[in-house]
Each structure stands twice: as structure tokens, then as C-alpha cells.
Amino acid sequence: MKSRLSHPFVQALLILAVAYLLFRFGIAYIPPLLGVKSAPVPHTVLLQYMLTVAVGVLLYVSATEDRWRAFKAPIQRVLVDPSQRLYRLALLVTVPLLAGFITYRQVRPSVEAPPNLRSIHPAPPSTITFRGKTMTLAGLENPLRKEGNLRDHVEEGRRVYYQNCVACHGDQLNGKGHFAHGFNPPPADFTDNGTIPQLTESFVFWRIAKGGRGLPKEGTPWNSAMPAWEDFLTEREIWAVIIFLYDQTGWTPRTWDTAEGGAR
């Protein structure tokens, strides 16, 4: 047993196997036992880790001439030694079969339902009509930020929010209002960095004014319950509630300088 374990080829295989098990399962399951949060390593990252380990193993087995020779010996034997013909034949059949099988699994068409391709932040229209007034969204800033007192706007926005939005978007702005569980897609979670911090205030204005029914083609299947508020709120009230959303969550809106291409 000892002589087997001291063979560099066996050592290399062992290190690779242990590394794989550690990356594949260890990272996901050991930290939770110690009360630390963890998640499985994604496939592509796993591949990178394994490549790194493989490079290390190759460095190790080739560090001295003797070890390198010992490492290569079994490989060479299987490839050329007449007594190993059966192994050779078996490898010649299994390796291409394995490669074929993996390729087959990757290209096999599946019969699952197509994924729901609803775009969460579709490109907004360039102009909208708000109560008969045409508004150009590109470059549009929140006018309330330049007038009056910001605290007043926050308070006004708070009133608008608690009178109209809280039932869906929730007391903590996290999309968990009382009605939220009835909707799919769920109401937006404004505390999530994938929502309002990604957006310019003009985009948010558009979404609040036009709601789920105002979503363009990419917004299919248009099953958003987000109401169109243009019929119920004034332009000022919408700008105020936007100020409240950013103030309360601590996010800053995306600015037109950073919005690439000016698309949103």
C-alpha cells in the first residue's frame, strides 16, 4: 500500500480527486456546519479551480527528473507496451464514447417549456404622453431636485407611497406588501440592487406612470400587476414618490452620464 501511495501518478490522481470533491461539495456543505453561509461553486469556476490544481500537480510531478519519469511510466506503458493491448483498446473505445456522450448531452434538444423571457427592464420609449403632455424621457431629470426643500419632497413622497404603493411594495419597500403573494411577477423589491439603483429617475417615472400595461414588447407576457398611476397621481406626486424611494432605500439613481447609449 505504501509503495502505491508514493507513486507520483497515484498521488496526482488522488490530489485531483480530493480537490474535486472539496470544490464540488466541500465548499457548499462544510461552512454551513460551522454556521457560515455558503453556496455551490458554479461549473465554470469549478473548472478554473481544477485547472489551477492540475497545473500545480504537473509542477509537482515534474519537479525532479526521477519523479517525472516515474509519473510518465504508467502512461507510457499503457500506450506502447504489447502486454497492455487490452487496456489500450478499452481506452480507445471508452474515451471517444465518453466524449460523444458528453457532447450528446449538451446538444440534445429538450422538451421543457421555453424559459420565461420577460425582460425586467425593457428599453423605455423615447417619449411618453402624460395627461396629454408629451415628455421626452432621454435626459429628463427629476425637476423637484432643483426646487424647494428636499425634506418636503420626501415627506410628500412618503404620503403618496403609503396611500398607494405600500399594499404591494411593502412597508419596508422590499416588495413584500400584503397583496404581494398574489402576483407573478412579484412587486419590485426596491431594496434590491437590481431595481431602482440600476435606473434613471426618468425610467422610474415612466414605469410608475404607465405601469405593467405600458410595458413594450419585451415586457411580455404583460402579466405585471403594476398599475398605471398617471390616472391617479399628478406629475409632481410621481416625482416626489421617486425621491422618497431613493431617500428611503439609500440608493442613488443612475445618472444620464453613466447610462450607456442613453437607452434608459
Ligand code: HEC
Ligand atoms: C397592485 C400592486 C402594485 C401597486 C399598488 C404598486 N405596484 Fe409597483 N409594481 C408592481 C409589480 C407586480 C411590479 C413588478 C412588475 C413590473 O415591473 O411591472 C412593480 C414594479 C414597479 C416598478 C419597477 C421597478 C423596476 O425595477 O423596474 C416601480 C418603479 C414601481 N413598481 C413603483 C410603484 C410605485 C411608486 C407605486 C405607488 C404609487 C406602486 N409601484 C404601486 C405592483 C404594484
